[in-house]
Amino acid sequence: MSTRKGGSVAPGPPGSPSGSDTTVPQGLLIGGSWVRTDRTFDVTNAFDDERVAAISAATADHVRAAVAAADASLAIDFPLHARYDVLMRAADRIEASQDDYAWAIAREGSKTIREARREPPRAATILRLSAEEGRRIHGETLPFDSRAGSENRVGYYFRFPIGVIAAITPFNDPLAMLAHKLGPAIATGNAVVLKPASATPLSALRFARDLMASGLPDGRLNVVTGSGGELGDALVSDPRVRMVTFTGGVRTGEHIARTAGLKKLSMELGSNSPVIVMPDADLDRAVPAIASGAFAQAGQNCLGVQRVFIHDRVYDAFARRLADHVAGLTAGSSMDERVDVCAMISAAQATRVESWVRQAVELGARILAGGKREGAVVWPTIVEDVPRGARLDCDEVYGPVVALTRVSSLDEAIDRANGVNYGLHAAIFTASLADAFTAVQGLTVGGVIVNDSTDYRLDVMPFGGTKSSGIGREGIQFACAEMTQTRVVCFNLQAQPGAGAAR
Numbered sequence: 001m002s003t004r005k006g007g008s009v010a011p012g013p014p015g016s017p018s019g020s021d022t023t024v025p026q027g028l029l030i031g032g033s034w035v036r037t038d039r040t041f042d043v044t045n046a047f048d049d050e051r052v053a054a055i056s057a058a059t060a061d062h063v064r065a066a067v068a069a070a071d072a073s074l075a076i077d078f079p080l081h082a083r084y085d086v087l088m089r090a091a092d093r094i095e096a097s098q099d100d101y102a103w104a105i106a107r108e109g110s111k112t113i114r115e116a117r118r119e120p121p122r123a124a125t126i127l128r129l130s131a132e133e134g135r136r137i138h139g140e141t142l143p144f145d146s147r148a149g150s151e152n153r154v155g156y157y158f159r160f161p162i163g164v165i166a167a168i169t170p171f172n173d174p175l176a177m178l179a180h181k182l183g184p185a186i187a188t189g190n191a192v193v194l195k196p197a198s199a200t201p202l203s204a205l206r207f208a209r210d211l212m213a214s215g216l217p218d219g220r221l222n223v224v225t226g227s228g229g230e231l232g233d234a235l236v237s238d239p240r241v242r243m244v245t246f247t248g249g250v251r252t253g254e255h256i257a258r259t260a261g262l263k264k265l266s267m268e269l270g271s272n273s274p275v276i277v278m279p280d281a282d283l284d285r286a287v288p289a290i291a292s293g294a295f296a297q298a299g300q301n302c303l304g305v306q307r308v309f310i311h312d313r314v315y316d317a318f319a320r321r322l323a324d325h326v327a328g329l330t331a332g333s334s335m336d337e338r339v340d341v342c343a344m345i346s347a348a349q350a351t352r353v354e355s356w357v358r359q360a361v362e363l364g365a366r367i368l369a370g371g372k373r374e375g376a377v378v379w380p381t382i383v384e385d386v387p388r389g390a391r392l393d394c395d396e397v398y399g400p401v402v403a404l405t406r407v408s409s410l411d412e413a414i415d416r417a418n419g420v421n422y423g424l425h426a427a428i429f430t431a432s433l434a435d436a437f438t439a440v441q442g443l444t445v446g447g448v449i450v451n452d453s454t455d456y457r458l459d460v461m462p463f464g465g466t467k468s469s470g471i472g473r474e475g476i477q478f479a480c481a482e483m484t485q486t487r488v489v490c491f492n493l494q495a496q497p498g499a500g501a502a503r
Helices: 060-073 079-098 096-108 120-133 176-187 202-213 228-236 250-260 283-301 314-328 345-361 410-418 432-444 476-482
Strands: 028-030 034-035 040-044 051-056 154-159 164-168 191-195 222-223 241-247 264-267 273-277 307-309 366-370 381-384 401-407 427-430 447-450 484-492
Touching: 028 202, 034 228, 034 427, 040 381, 051 096, 051 202, 060 164, 060 191, 060 222, 060 228, 060 366, 079 096, 079 120, 079 176, 079 202, 079 447, 096 120, 096 202, 096 314, 120 476, 164 176, 164 228, 176 191, 176 202, 176 476, 191 228, 191 314, 202 222, 228 250, 250 264, 264 432, 264 476, 273 283, 273 366, 273 410, 273 432, 283 307, 283 314, 283 401, 283 427, 307 314, 307 410, 314 381, 314 401, 345 381, 345 401, 345 410, 401 410, 476 484
Parallel strands: 164 191, 164 241, 191 222, 241 264, 273 307, 273 427, 307 401, 381 401, 427 447
Antiparallel strands: 028 034, 028 222, 040 051, 154 484, 366 381
16 A cells, blocks of 8 residues: 555554563553463554554453552552652653653554654643642631631631542543543542553553652552453442543443442543634634644544534635645554554444445535545545434544534524534634634533634643533543542530630
8 A cells, every 4th residue: 555645545664763662561550560461462553453562451350459459559658749759750751751652652543653742742741730730739718607606616628539540541642641540640649540441551551660660659550451341340330449530432431320339420421523614714724723623643532623514605615625635634554754644543443434424425415525444544534514413413423534514604503513412622713702702602512612623622721521521520620629529627616614624
C-alpha cells in the first residue's frame, strides 16, 4: 500500500526510538510487586497487525488481591508533602522519556506519531497541576449561629480521601487519561486500582513504573490488565472500592452504574458533538478547526466533531472548502510522519463505521468526500443530508466521519443539536455576541466553545456532560473535589455544670 493524499495507505518505520524497550513491565502491579501470569494477551498495531507486546492477563482473583492491597495501603501515612513530591518527580520522568512514551502511544493505539508526541508533555502538566491542587484542598468554618439556639456552637469541615478508587481508562488518550484520573487521586491521598484499556496497556504500565520509581508507596497504585468483561464486575462491585471513575462507552457506563452499588461514580461516556456555523462565521478559521476536530485521532475522540449545522447562506461555500481541505489529508500508518489520519483501533471498529455510513446513504444521505475503508483505515469522510434517526445522526460514530446539515436559523440549529441523548461539548462559529450567548443558553451540554472546535479541552476546566454523556466532572480542581469526602466538626461551647472548677 502506498501513501497518497485522501487515498491509500502506507506502512511506517517499525521500532521504538531507542529500540525495543524491555524495561517496561508486562505484568500486573499488585501491592508494589510486578506479577506475571500464565495467560497473556497480545497488543497489536491495527494498521499492520504486528504484535507490539504480550501482556499478562489478570483474573478476578488478581482484582480482589489488588483491591486488598490498595485498601491496606491506606493505613500507611502518606502526607501531602510526600504526595506532592511523588507527582512532581513522576512528571519529570515522563518528560525525560517522552519520545519512548510517544512511540508506545502511536504503536499500540490510534494516534499518529505527531499526535502522540503531544500527549507526554500534557500528562506531565496534569501531574504538576494535581500536585499543586493537592496543596489547596482545605475546609471552611461554618456559621452555626445562623440558626437560633446554636449561638454557642462553632465548627468547620475537613476534606478527607474517599479511599480506594477504581479507575478504568480508554484507549484513545492512553496517557493523558491516566494522568487525569491518577494525578488527582494521588494528590488527595487515595489508593487506586487501575484497569487500562486492553488495547493500550503499555502507556499505563510505563506510567506505573515511573510513579513507583518516584516514591509512590506500595499499594497506592495497582494495575490489572486484561478483558474488561472478565475483570470489570469484580472491580466495580467490590465494597472496598468507594469510587469508580470511568471513561468509555454508554452501555458500559450503564452496566457499571447497575453493578457498582452504593459508591460514588464519575463517568465520561462520549458524545456526538455538534458545531453550528452561522452566516458571519470566519470560514478560514472554521474549516480547518472543524476538520481537525472531526478527523484527529482517526475520529476516536469523545470531543470529536460529528454533526455540523451550517446556515443556508454559507452552506455551499463551507461544504466545498471542507471537502477541498479533506482532499489534502493523508491516511496511513501511525508511525509515518506524513500521515494525518491513521488506522482506527481495530478493523472491526472500522467496519462498523463503514456500515454506519452505508446506512446513512441508504436512507438518503450523500457522501461528499471519503467513504472508503481499507483494513482498519477509514478515509476522512464527509456526509451530507443525514436524516434524523440514522446512526450517524443520533449515536456516537467514534470514527473519522462528519455529517453536514443545512439549517435556516440559529433556533433550528440549536434544536437539531439538542435532539440527541448526548451533551458533552458543542461549538458555534459566529461574529455575533448575541448569537454566541443564545447558543450558550440554549445548548444542553457540559461546555460551549465559541469560534473553535468542540475538540478543545483545557485540563483545569470542569469537564463532563449532560444526558448520556456522563455524570460528575473531571479537570484537576473538580476531580480532586470528586475524590474527597467532607467531614464536619462541631463544638458545643455551652458551659457544662462544674466546668472550670478544677483550674
